[in-house]
Amino acid sequence: MSASAAPLVQHAEAERRNSISIVLKDIVQEYPAPGGGATRVVGGIDLALERPGINMLLGPSGCGKSTILHMMGGVRPIGVKTPTSGSVLIDGEPCDGAHDDSVMVFQRYANRPDLSVFENVAFPFRLKLWRQRLPEGEWRDRVTQILAAVGLADKKDLRPAQLSGGQNQRVALARALVLRPRILLMDEPFGALDAQTREEMQHLLVKLYNDRPCLVVFVTHDVTEALMLGDRVIVLSAQPARIADDFVIGEPRPRSGTWQRSSEAVKLEERILNQLHKVSPGKGSLRVTV
Ligand SMILES: Nc1ncnc2c1ncn2[C@@H]1O[C@H](COP(=O)(O)OP(=O)(O)OP(=O)(O)O)[C@@H](O)[C@H]1O
Numbered sequence: 001m002s003a004s005a006a007p008l009v010q011h012a013e014a015e016r017r018n019s020i021s022i023v024l025k026d027i028v029q030e031y032p033a034p035g036g037g038a039t040r041v042v043g044g045i046d047l048a049l050e051r052p053g054i055n056m057l058l059g060p061s062g063c064g065k066s067t068i069l070h071m072m073g074g075v076r077p078i079g080v081k082t083p084t085s086g087s088v089l090i091d092g093e094p095c096d097g098a099h100d101d102s103v104m105v106f107q108r109y110a111n112r113p114d115l116s117v118f119e120n121v122a123f124p125f126r127l128k129l130w131r132q133r134l135p136e137g138e139w140r141d142r143v144t145q146i147l148a149a150v151g152l153a154d155k156k157d158l159r160p161a162q163l164s165g166g167q168n169q170r171v172a173l174a175r176a177l178v179l180r181p182r183i184l185l186m187d188e189p190f191g192a193l194d195a196q197t198r199e200e201m202q203h204l205l206v207k208l209y210n211d212r213p214c215l216v217v218f219v220t221h222d223v224t225e226a227l228m229l230g231d232r233v234i235v236l237s238a239q240p241a242r243i244a245d246d247f248v249i250g251e252p253r254p255r256s257g258t259w260q261r262s263s264e265a266v267k268l269e270e271r272i273l274n275q276l277h278k279v280s281p282g283k284g285s286l287r288v289t290v
C-alpha cells in the first residue's frame with residue numbers, strides 16, 4: 001500500500017466501525033422444560049445498539065443474559081430454535097449464524113493448554129478464513145502489538161498453565177482484539193477474578209477500547225462493574241428476561257474512586273438495585289463490588 005493510500009484505508013475502517021448496529025426485535029426464547037412443555041427464558045426484548053460504545057447487560061443469575069449475548073454472536077444451541085420468535089439484525093441484516101464482525105470472550109478463557117501465549121493469540125490466523133485474509137508477516141506484527149498492549153510481551157513463550165487467572169484472561173482478550181472486531185461480546189469475562197485483578201482488567205479494557213473503539217456488549221451481574229465501564233446500562237428482569245431499565249452514563253472513563261462515591265454514582269447504584277428488587281424480589285444473585 002502506498003503511503004498516501006494508508007490514511008484513506010484507516011478512514012474507511014473508522015467509518016465501518018462507526019456504522020455498526022445490533023438490533024433485537026421482539027426476541028422471545030423458550031427452551032424445552034424437563035417435564036415436557038417449554039420454559040420461557042427471554043420474554044420479548046426490543047433493543048437497538050447503534051454506535052460504538054460499552055453496553056452493559058446486567059441481570060440476576062440465570063435470567064437469560066448469555067442466551068441474549070449468544071444470539072447477538074449468532075451462536076446457536078444444539079437442537080433448539082433460537083430465537084424462538086423475533087429477529088436479530090446486524091447492520092440491518094438478519095443474523096443467521098456466526099458472523100465475521102464479532103468475537104466473544106468468556107469467563108472460562110478457553111486458552112489451549114498445549115500452545116504458547118503467542119500461539120494462543122495467533123490461533124485465529126491458523127484457521128483458513130483468517131489465513132487467507134492477512135499475510136503471515138502482518139498477523140505476526142498484530143499479535144506482537146496486542147501482546148504488548150495487554151502487558152504479556154515477556155510471557156509470549158509461556159503456556160497457559162504457567163500464567164495466573166488474570167494473565168490467562170489477558171490472553172483471551174488479546175485473541176479477540178487481534179482480529180480488530182467491530183463487535184466485541186463479553187460474557188462475565190472478569191467474573192472469576194479476584195477484586196484487584198478484576199479492576200486491573202477493567203482498566204485494561206478501557207485502554208484497549210479507547211485505542212480502537214467498537215460496539216461492546218458486556219454481560220455482568222456486578223453492579224459496580226456496570227457503573228465503572230458502561231456508556232449505557234441495560235438492566236434485565238429475572239426470568240423471563242425483559243428490559244427493566246436502560247440508561248446512559250456520561251461520565252468519561254476511566255472513572256475514579258471519587259466518582260464512584262459521588263451522589264450521581266450512588267443514585268445510579270440505588271436505581272439499579274431498586275429496579276432489580278422490584279422486578280425480581282428475592283430471585284437470582286447480584287454482586288456489588290466492595
Ligand atoms: N441450551 C439450553 N437448553 C435448555 N435450557 C437452557 C439452555 N441454555 C440456557 N438454558 C436455561 O435458560 C436459562 C437462562 O440461561 P442463561 O445462561 O442465558 O442465563 P444467564 O443470565 O447467563 O445466567 P448466569 O448469570 O448464571 O450466567 C437458565 O435457566 C438455563 O438453564
Ligand SMILES: [Mg+2]
Binds near residue numbers: 065066067187
Ligand atoms: Mg451466563
